[in-house]
Amino acid sequence: MTTVVCNHCEHTTARVADWVKNRIKPEQIEKYLDHGRCFIDTAAIEQALKANGKPDPRRVRDILQKSLAIETLTPEETVCLIHVEDPELLAEMRQAAQAVKVRVYDNRIVTFAPLYLGNLCVNNCAYCGFRSSNHSEQRRVLSLDEVRREIEVLAGQIGHKRLIVVYGEHPATDVHYIASTLRTIADVKVKTRCGWGQIRRCNVNAAPMSVEELAVLNEAGIGTFQVFQETYHRPTYERLHPAGTIKGNYLWRLYAMHRAMEAGIDDVGIGPLLGLYDWRFEVMALVYHAIELEKKFGIGPHTISFPRIEPAHNTPLAQHPEYAVDDDEFKKLVTVIRLAVPYTGMILTARENARLRREVLPLGCTQTDASSRIGIGAYADLADGDQQGDRQQFLLGDTRSLDTVVRELAEAGCITSFCTAGYRCGRTGQKIMGLLRSGKEGRFCKLNAVITFREWLDDFGSPETIAAGEKVIAEEIRQVREKMPEIFDQFMRYYDKTQAGDRDLYF
Ligand code: SAM
């Protein structure tokens, strides 16, 4: 066991070491193994990637039809798409990916903000600015009062309704801290221009936990529980995450989402950290992960993320990742993921620069962040425009405001949805998967997107963004009148009430 030193909080070194020792519950891994084996067969994936030659265009087109029918692809079908190099076929794949997204999610994009609450960490991941051996990182955990101040800015000034809240792995930010922060965040209500603002969905990116701890988070009102595997390639994983640290246990992390589902959290988010190993392997493994969750729990991942490693303060590996993914490969892998897991939400983050985000978003992404700040306590200090390199995990590629991103999306014909109704009405997990696959969720989402977009424009939009947004709203209202005449009058009543200052109305 490596020595864990904590000079940054009231936890003594001995207490931290004790906490680390008891984190992993082997019985909560073993019960999910299949005759002692996990669902990632490294040799089989590598063999499949080697074996597949130039794909037959007819087979590729058949696979695209399967995606368009919103069916999860098999690993064999996925590897076939991965091997496509022909520019014409690649263009067809991109078109199909866009069509899949529109079929399931129409022209809606969801926005959110990351919120970092603590950067104390007992692990030592080679690529991360928060790793315990990075002594030049300034460590901090926000108090609940400080959390409140962050939310006042996020919900009261910027206008976010959704967060992904991020925590290091440390007793100072254990499950009880996480649960208290979720409750604190949900309690903050802030007056806005025409009504009031509030965070309505709180997703969590934190270390893998036990079933019992995850049940505590479920009770506290977690949205999606997100854990990235970083790399599914076990030898690489073990090289980058030192043995003896909690994160060094590949299987504890691989089965994090099984435990979440068992604890009743049925919206889970998965992803690799791109740059650690060959992206083709990671995409194949992601598909195995999605299929495994579908098989065991009847529900695939609610979201898939595909972050690329970004430079981090005092972190050489992050400056020069061994398997850096270039922009063309990035676009291809986003296309393949969209086609392989057609129902899932796909998250493109502000790690990427604005130009690339414009190109990649239409390939099938459904969520993106804006006005993002990833320093600990960084929102409460909006006047300080700089990124705080030594207090944040890595550097962002796109720091544009939510207003600018919403306007750009509207100019491209997309509606920014601030809707969080699905989850508050129990449309999660298996229920939402069924609705998404059949296209039925779209009915609620379309109505709620318009109502919440109206709310956001009135509370936070700049005059230019309101002008661009109202053009999109006019078209949406026309479509609702035409396609859902039975609900149109009630919809317009909600819309008018919202314009008059009522808040949080939804179907
Ligand atoms: N400590 C928890 C864990 O590791 O699961 C959650 C928080 S951790 C800060 C969230 C994610 O940040 C990690 O899962 C990793 O994928 C990502 N990350 C770490 N270093 C990064 C870097 N240099 N660039 C981009 N993403 C990074």
Ligand code: SF4
């Ligand atoms: Fe800690 Fe997570 Fe960073 Fe690893 S990635 S050092 S576990 S914060």
